[in-house]
Every structure is written in C-alpha cells, then in structure tokens.
Amino acid sequence: MYTQGAVIFADLTVPDAAALRDFYREVAGWGSxxxxxxxxxxxxxxxxxxxxxxxxVGGVCHARGVNTGIPQVWMMYVHVEEPEKSVEACExxxxxxxxxxxxxxxxxxxxxxxxxxxxxxxxxxxxxxKQPEPGPAAKAAIQIGKxxxxxxxxxxNPEIMRNYFISESTGRMTAGASLTWRFPEFDGDVPVxxxxxxxxxxxxxxxxxxxxxxxCSIRLEPFADGKATVVKIEESSPGGYDPGQxxxxxxxxxxxxxxxxxxxxxxxxxHLRTGAFDFRFVK
Numbered sequence: 001m002y003t004q005g006a007v008i009f010a011d012l013t014v015p016d017a018a019a020l021r022d023f024y025r026e027v028a029g030w031g032s033x034x035x036x037x038x039x040x041x042x043x044x045x046x047x048x049x050x051x052x053x054x055x056x057v058g059g060v061c062h063a064r065g066v067n068t069g070i071p072q073v074w075m076m077y078v079h080v081e082e083p084e085k086s087v088e089a090c091e092x093x094x095x096x097x098x099x100x101x102x103x104x105x106x107x108x109x110x111x112x113x114x115x116x117x118x119x120x121x122x123x124x125x126x127x128x129x130k131q132p133e134p135g136p137a138a139k140a141a142i143q144i145g146k147x148x149x150x151x152x153x154x155x156x157n158p159e160i161m162r163n164y165f166i167s168e169s170t171g172r173m174t175a176g177a178s179l180t181w182r183f184p185e186f187d188g189d190v191p192v193x194x195x196x197x198x199x200x201x202x203x204x205x206x207x208x209x210x211x212x213x214x215x216c217s218i219r220l221e222p223f224a225d226g227k228a229t230v231v232k233i234e235e236s237s238p239g240g241y242d243p244g245q246x247x248x249x250x251x252x253x254x255x256x257x258x259x260x261x262x263x264x265x266x267x268x269x270x271h272l273r274t275g276a277f278d279f280r281f282v283k
Contacts, residue, residue, distance in 0.1 A: 001127050006079045008077055013061045014060070014061070014063060017060045021047045031049070032047045032049050034046075044062060046059060046061040070098070075112070079125065082125070086123055087100065095113055095115050141231060142231050164264065164266075167184040192206075192207050193205060202218070203218045204218075214235055215235070217235075233258070
C-alpha cells in the first residue's frame with residue numbers, strides 16, 4: 001500500500017512508444033513488458049519498463065486512447081489519499097488541471113496537473129482498485145549446446161519447431177502475429193497471439209486457458225562464450241486468476257518436456273517427442 005506523498009511511478013507519453021522503448025532499453029538497460037490497451041475498437045500495446053531485477057520503474061505510452069492529451073514529459077505520479085481535495089487545492093493555488101480520469105465509482109483515479117509555474121505532474125489514490133497480485137507461473141530452464149541464433153530460429157521457425165514441439169503452424173512467430181498451432185498428440189487448433197519478439201533474446205506469446213489469457217515468455221541467454229544458450233521459460237497467469245495446482249504442475253512438466261525435446265533435436269537430431277505421450281490415450 002502506498003503512503004501519502006510517495007512518488008510511486010513515472011510515465012512518458014509519446015507518439016511512437018515502441019521507438020522510445022527501444023531507446024531506453026539501450027540507454028538505461030531497462031527491460032519491458034507489453035501492456036494491452038484499447039483505442040475504441042483497436043487494440044495496441046504500451047510498455048512497462050523494468051530494471052534487471054524485474055521491478056517496474058516506469059511506463060512508455062502511446063499518445064492515444066486514455067493517454068490522449070497528456071504532456072510529453074517524464075510524468076511523475078504522487079500518491080494522495082484524497083485526490084479530489086488535491087485537485088481543488090491545485091486550482092485554488094493557481095495551478096491547472098490538465099486531465100482527470102475517474103474509476104467506475106466516479107472517484108478520481110488519477111489527475112494530470114500543472115503547478116503555477118507550468119510544471120506537469122500526476123497524482124491520485126493508487127490504492128483504489130489496486131491490481132491483484134500476479135497469479136501462479138509455470139517455469140522451466142535448460143542449457144543447449146548451440147549459439148543463441150540457432151536456438152532462437154528453432155523457436156520462431158515452425159519448420160524446425162515441428163521436430164520437437166508442434167506438428168503444424170499457420171506461420172512464423174513474429175511480433176503481432178495471430179497463429180494457429182496443432183500438436184501431434186492432440187486434436188484441435190490452438191490459437192496463439194505473438195506479443196513480442198526480440199531477435200536472439202525473447203519470444204512472448206499468449207494463449208487462452210479457461211477464458212483467461214496466459215502469457216509465455218521464452219528468454220535466451222548466451223553461455224560458454226556464446227557456444228551454448230540458456231533457455232528460460234515462464235508461463236504466467238494474469239493477476240487475480242489462479243488456474244489451479246493441477247495446471248501449475250502439468251504445465252511445469254510440459255515446459256520441461258519442451259526443453260528436453262528441443263535440446264535432443266538441436267544437439268543430437270533426435271525427435272524425442274515421437275511416441276512420448278501415447279500412454280495418455282490408452283484406456
């Protein structure tokens with residue numbers, strides 16, 4: 001919970017958020033996660049910037065949708081217990097109200113203000129409607145004796161992936177792609193939405209589990225002077241949704257199988273998945 005007067009966050013709102021996301025990755029060493037947004041019926045992503053420990057440090061947002069009209073500055077946000085009183089005080093003391101956003105109860109969620117000398121800042125009660133903690137995540141990791149370029153290609157190229165994971169895909173994994181996967185052991189199509197691809201380092205995609213989108217992040221790190229790659233996989237559930245212990249155990253097992261099968265194919269040319277799950281269909 002935030003305390004009165006705490007500076008809790010900073011946002012930058014610009015016409016081209018993706019370009020500045022990449023700029024701050026290089027200059028500040030920040031990572032990023034996509035944040036789903038809506039502008040009318042059109043979907044797009046803003047970006048949550050994080051330090052190397054995964055802690056959010058700020059946001060880089062498109063100047064559209066709910067962020068239309070926000071000044072193009074690094075906007076700090078201050079937590080106040082009664083934002084309605086703070087907005088009234090701002091106007092009374094010669095400041096300016098730039099924008100106000102309210103929650104479904106009609107209370108101020110946050111306000112964009114300018115002080116009497118023209119400096120922009122944001123404030124709000126950010127304990128109101130605070131987002132629930134992230135749900136459980138399935139994780140797996142492995143070291144593969146191939147360079148990151150080769151491992152990355154094996155993940156995004158369906159012709160390679162079919163040797164250790166899927167049987168079919170409607171296309172290559174590129175950012176923004178909506179694909180359909182099929183698996184050799186199971187009937188039915190699996191829709192996959194590719195959210196982010198960073199060549200040789202990250203592939204993020206989402207898929208539906210019981211009406212909730214779970215997001216899989218596959219990160220690649222060079223190892224042994226670039227002769228090997230560490231593959232780290234995390235499938236996370238959205239805040240406030242717990243898919244259950246059975247899912248957590250099963251998908252942890254599934255991603256461990258993914259890692260083992262990929263290593264077997266890339267290092268030894270063995271299609272390890274062949275016949276691996278026949279026992280599940282014997283009654």
